[in-house]
Amino acid sequence: MRVSRQKIESANGFIGKVKFQFFGSVRAAAGTDGDEIAVPPDFFVYGALESLSNEYRSAFKGEIFWQADGSLRDDLTVLINGAIIGREKLKDTPIKDGDVIALLPSFPGGG
Numbered sequence: 001m002r003v004s005r006q007k008i009e010s011a012n013g014f015i016g017k018v019k020f021q022f023f024g025s026v027r028a029a030a031g032t033d034g035d036e037i038a039v040p041p042d043f044f045v046y047g048a049l050e051s052l053s054n055e056y057r058s059a060f061k062g063e064i065f066w067q068a069d070g071s072l073r074d075d076l077t078v079l080i081n082g083a084i085i086g087r088e089k090l091k092d093t094p095i096k097d098g099d100v101i102a103l104l105p106s107f108p109g110g111g
Contacts, residue, residue, distance in 0.1 A: 016097020020052060024105045026076075029060040039095050045078065046090040048101070063105065075106040 021034045035052065049072070053061040065072060072078075078085045079102040085093055095101075 018048065018095050018097075019100045021100060021102040023103065024107055026060070026063045026103045026105055029063040030056055039097075043095050044091055045080065045085060045093045045095060045101065046072075048095055049078075049090070049103075064103065073105075077104040077106075078102070079104065 016039065017036050018039050019034060019036050022030050022032065027033055037048065037052065039048065049064055050070075053064045063073075064076060072087055072090065078087075078090065080093065080099055082100075082102075
């Protein structure tokens with residue numbers, strides 16, 4: 001996992017660091033298996049996803065957000081510390097120091 005420069009700045013200071021893990025097509029688009037960002041107080045999951053996607057190529061942003069309206073893709077699962085976070089909670093779920101946020105796109109399969 002590579003550690004990126006601090007991407008989120010706040011006059012109030014940072015509360016800690018959050019790790020992102022990328023899987024499948026998100027990993028391929030990012031060109032890495034994850035990232036780590038410093039987060040300010042009162043920051044939420046959705047805002048972190050937006051900030052992170054703005055730091056990567058447009059292909060990566062397309063793997064997280066729909067290009068047209070910026071909404072989160074239906075086939076992306078977001079986990080915090082191993083627990084699935086529903087889309088309706090992404091804007092209301094605060095980030096805490098040491099959290100691990102995993103981005104899992106749907107995986108093709110067959111039977």
